[in-house]
Amino acid sequence: AETILKLVDLKQHYPVRGSLFRKAKSVYAVDGVSFEVNAGETLGLVGESGCGKSSVGRTLLKLHEPTAGQIIYNGRDITDLSASEMVSLRKEMQIIFQDPMESLNSRHTIGTILAEPFEIHGIGLPDEREVWVQELLQKVGLPASAASRYPHEFSGGQRQRIGIARAIALNPKLIVCDEAVSALDVSVQSQIINLLLELQKQMNLALIFIAHDLSVVRHISDQIAVMYLGRIVEISDTETLFRHPRHPYTQALIAAIPIPDPRQRGKQLLLQGDVPSPMNPPPGCHFASRCPQATALCSQSYPALTELGITEPLAPEHGVRHQVACHLASPA
């Protein structure tokens, strides 16, 4: 499969003003993130809130300006494109948010909301747009009558279907789903994930699926990147990550997934404490303050993201390598 998106050491730092007594500091929201996503495949991006995953999503779409690094979209370096140069690419790169209500104009009908992308880009005539709106509703499993109704008349899951319909209106190649199912009940979550998987197949869509919960991304992701304080601490194909997690943070996230079997629950390892501040982070491993395996070395130097040997020949078709940033993980 062809690479649709490649991030090379992407950084997004922003200054916070100092006061009379404190120096100005920088927030290292995204601090050197690299990955590649193939057309038609999904990268799951996970970590606790504040780890920078939403910032990665917004920066790669250039909704935030990157501070350093490169964004290669469909073979083209878009890092320094201006807002006006991005206009035509906006059709191909979309984002879906956690609460579609925030992005849906409550005074407009669903028909108007879904026709808007065509209007903005000057595509089609009003009659044609009406037909396309009906096709979109059908694609996301909503009735034709939805076009004349308003956002508040729909449930959370239905509103997310509307958000998806709008995101796919212009035939995108890439969609960033930022906590798109996090606010939904588990059963509704899986319906929306199934819908996304179906659309992905039909449209050869690449998805960047952002969530704080590993179990949510598991069934949709070809590869998973685990983030901590602006950096990727582990990345591999999904199966390898779950079978052979090497970073203590990934291990803790996997252990935190609720287990239906009560006999297994005692084995759960709980993550304590919060993610440290992304303002001028300390030199050592960012996870050191919470890591059960931390040694003296850990607070002195940041462990480089290192390629591990292939643990098992799993999912080699994705060509995803297993990389870990931990002093304890050495190549196999």
Ligand code: SF4
């Ligand atoms: Fe834990 Fe040290 Fe590995 Fe960081 S480098 S995850 S503190 S063992």
Ligand code: MG
């Ligand atoms: Mg977020």
